[in-house]
Amino acid sequence: MRHALLSLCALFACGDNARVPAVPVISGDATLVLSADGTQLVFARGDTTLLTFHADAFQVGTIDDLDEADSYDPYWLFLDGAPEPPESLAWKALERGARMTVLDSTSGKLVLDVGDTEVTFSASAPGTFEVHVAPQTNRAVAYLRVRPDADATEGFYGLGEWGDTVMHRGKLRPMQLEVDLESESAVVENHVPVPLIIGTRGWGMFVESRRPGTFDVARATDTLIDVTYGTAADSAAGLDLHLFSAGHPLDVLAQYFGITGYPGLPAEWAYGPLLWRDEPKDQAQILDDITQIRTLKLATSGIWFDRPYATGVSTFDFDPVKFPAAKTMLQALHDAGLRYGVWHAPYVAPASNDIDPAGAQHDFAKSRGFFPPVLGVFANKWGAPIDFTNPDAYAWWQQSLKTYTDPLPAGYGVEGFKLDYGEDIVVGLLGRRKAWKFADGSDELTMHHDYTLLYHQIYRELLAPAGGWLLTRTGRWGDQTKGMIIWPGDLDATFDPQGAKIGGSRAVGGLPTAIAFGISLSASGFPFYASDTGGYRHSPPNNEVWLRWVQASTISSAMEVGDSSSQMPWEFTPENGRTQQSVDIYRRYALLHMRLFPYVWSYAKAIAKTGHPIIRPFGLAHPEVGQHPSDQFLMGEKMLAAPVIEAGKTARDVWFPPGAWLSWWDATPYDGGTSGVKATVPAPLDTLPLFIARGAIVPMLRDTVETLSAVPANSTIDSSANDPGVLWVRVAPGSTRTTFTVYDGSKLAQTGGTALTFTAGTLFTQGALFEVIATPAPPASVHAGAAVLQQRASLTALKQAAEGWFWESATGGTLWIKVAGSSSITVP
Structure with missing residues (x-):
């Protein structure tokens, strides 16, 4: 009808005189201004152009008919040799240079007719605009697309957990877990995708969608940010975005949190260090670990019990064969100043399962209809996940968990959980759906996002309101409110960067990847992070890898130490190569991590006011330097860390921000000048390159x-x-x-x-x-x-x-x- 009225207007010579004049939309010091010829919309702060939306920036991907078997995952549209796009796919958009028509314009709102889309821009919080993209076409819509142009030289951050590089220029970033059969893990390692991109000129764009999406960041040209979402059956609802303008790029995070929620805080003891064994042997081993920790004076605030510690997955107990007096053992941990958590996952394995069967729990869940009504492909060893959209299943699971969380001696006194797996619900494989259906009627096209939130919520509700311990492998936007610590899953116990060749596959990555993951998460709304110190795959790490990883973990927002070999710091084997000197070095760094608690926790508390993360990407914290290293970062404003990530290196190059800096260890001075300086610093095996600014x-x-x-x-x-x-x-x-x-x-x-x-x-x-x-x-x-x-x-x-x-x-x-x-x- 709208297009018909516009055609009538043209027929009766409404002409240019009838055009609605464009008024700049103002939000704080940010503006949206349509050019005089109507060909481009400029998002700016003062005289600084942040983004430019040309007439071809808003596109609709139409097809003849929607195929229910197609996931419409846009990731595959951008890959060579990938599945072919839908046969009838046609992108509907104005040509660049065409005129956009103003339908409504005030200082607080602008509505544009952009070909087959109607786009509404509304001023909201200061420096923030809401954008709604609505398709206007009679054809079926598979995709909605927004393609602004940014500065050709700036850096781009955010977008969640990425281990190859923390700056995304030239990268394709899906917003959901994807298959990668060349990787040793068989997936793209993006367990925490966040549809927030931050430019170093001081802007951000957040896509408020739970559908599958992809950010193609300055690959086609050095300015184009191509954001595509597979909206498919939900296309009539349009696509919602938020534009942010801030004087400093770190300030964008506060604007993002204003929409999605500010990060919660974990328990103070969760800062660590925490120790763990991948396969705890028995009660005697745990009691000996307590003795070793305290006799050796190793700063430690807690441990967790990783699988297998229970009778099965999930039996909500401690295996009485391994732990004949579990509550006595747990009280001994408390008496030693060690809080504790347990590994958990959202499954109950059937009695027929070869691994960790939980027959009684499985049969009960099955009899009550606690599994999703339609099951897709499993990505775990134990079967279907519990359907947490079913209120009765939710209540049963939470009541069962109270066996753990009720205080001693009635319960086990567990104060936190390491939450693993829960990634079965993916949007599809190679562009085709592997359909799931849940009790509330939802499917995998949104539950790939929502299941993660429910999974974490059900555990967080049982922990202390002031902060529990959740160590999670996954996260989604909005999840940060639960105060979880992200752990990046099973990394290589090596110095390999992500993508390095390992036999016939590509490495998940070791220490370099662990550092990049933590830095990238900090710019994506998840301020708490800890990797398995030493890695997991192919462990134990050798002594050099382990010590360099210990150093990197020290300057982190949380610290946990353990790997798949289940070897504690004091255990020396030919494989790990550790000596008494290794333990002495570990003791020094574990103590430093704990001693830094007041500094780190002060920044953690300040997030609620500033939005600034504890760990800060160098290039985002100091955009004036124009450098974007993935292996050095700031902790707070005044500490700079540059872990060694290569074998055999006893020196490394470090970029120093403007100003005067001192070595943490001996006060050697380094001058960052007025625009940043690169210098080579010594880094013997026992030394983390760590610096503080003058005035710190x-x-x-x-x-x-x-x-x-x-x-x-x-x-x-x-x-x-x-x-x-x-x-x-x-x-x-x-x-x-x-x-x-x-x-x-x-x-x-x-x-x-x-x-x-x-x-x-x-x-x-x-x-x-x-x-x-x-x-x-x-x-x-x-x-x-x-x-x-x-x-x-x-x-x-x-x-x-x-x-x-x-x-x-x-x-x-x-x-x-x-x-x-x-x-x-x-x-x-």
Whole structure:
């Protein structure tokens, strides 16, 4: 009807005088402006063009009739040698340079007739626009497509979990799990696809769709971002997008969270380190692990029981043969300051299954209709997943899980879950459906997204509201609200990058891939991440791989240590090549990870205000440098890490952001200049290249802490949960005043390392111990307010005293200053 009216208007010479004039749409400092000739719509912030929508940017993929057997997964449209596209597929769009017709225009809304689509742009939150693309055609619609042009030189981030490179220029990124028969895992390793792309000029685009989609990022030309969704039977509902403009690209994440929800926080103890064995042997082994952890003084906050620990999958118990006194064992873990979780998956294996049968549970579920009514292809060892869209199945599963989560001694006192598998529901294989149908009437074309959310939700609801422990292999947009830690699945226990040749297949990837996964997730709305330290496939890793992985895991938003060989850090074998020196190095890095908790947790808490992730891609945090490494990153604003990811390397190149930087270990200076500088840094096997900016303030726990978990009152184990203690504060003196607010409200400030301030918060009330590095000579005196602090004979003596100061030559000269409470310190 709309097209008929437009034709009548043309017939009766409505002419140009009848055209609705285009008014710029304004949202904060962002605008959408249609060119005078109507051929392009410019999304801009001030004078900076962010995206340009030409007349051919909005397209409809039509066909004669929809085929119910076709998944309309657009990924296959972009691959050479892939299944042929639907025979009658025709793309309907205006030609580039054609005029788009204004149907309605105000400062808050613009409606355009763009050939076979009607596109509505609406201002929403400041700097944000909602976009609705509606097809206007009598033919069946298979695909909807949006193709803006971006800057030819900028970098592109987001889009979820990717292990080849963190910057997506020149990449094809599907928004669902896809088959890749050349990979050793047989899938494209994108277990957390997120349809959010962020440009380094300060913009983002989020596609709010659960249908299969694909981002083709500047492959056809160096400016074209081609976003295609297989909307098929849902096409009448159109396609919804959101455009974001922000002064800094990291700020885009807050706008995205405003729509999909801000990330939740895991439990504090989940930060780790956590230890695990792939196949726990028995109760005696677990009890010995407790002894080893505490005797060797290995900073550890928890463990988990990986499969097999139960009678079967899923029997909701502990195998009484392996664990004859399971609750006594679990209480021993608690007494040692070790929280614990268990591996789980959404299956109940039939009694006939060769692996982990759960006959009684399976038969009950089958008799009640708790499996999906129509089953597709299974991607697991145990059979059909439970249908969580069935309210009765949901309630039964959750009630069964309470056997684990109810506190000791009535239950097992489990406080978290490692959630594996659950990826059976895919949109199809090679473009054809493998149909699923669920109790609520949904199918795989949306449940490839929704099942993940339900799977994680059913467990999260049973954990402490203030934060439990969910370690998940998968995630989807909106999932981040549950506070899960993403674990990237089974990586290679090697230095191989993703795609390296391994026999006749391509590698999933080892340490380089683990680092890239974590960085890419941080730019995609999932701030918590931990890979299996050392890898999983082909494990155990050799000593060099393991130590370099330990170093990389140290500077992460969570740390877990284990692999498929089930070898703990203190276990030496010819295969792993570890020695006592390996354990000593591990102890140092595990302790550093735990000690950094106040720094990391302060940034974690700040996400709710800033949206900024803890781990930050170098190229996104510092777009002015124009470099996009996948093997170095920032932790917070002031720490820079560059793990070694190649065998035999004892030095590596590092890009430094603008400004002055110091080595964490010895305060060697590095100058990033005004636009970033690349330098070669030493990296012997026991050393992670780690740096802090001049002016950095890094709050830390004391150097004796052993766990973040509570211990009994009479325990000798050093627990920060029992006693937060004195706040240690490393300072890299900078000439300008800098500040840091700790997550408990404690406030810190420094100016030149000669003026320091500590204001106690709610937890750290016992004072502060400042560690001012790069101080080449001892001071004549140190003052706290009007008082002159006493110089102590050693660092040990200073620790034992209520206050005072001590200078030593380590780390470029270190001035240690201790105060008993809130204080302003000056060093004349």
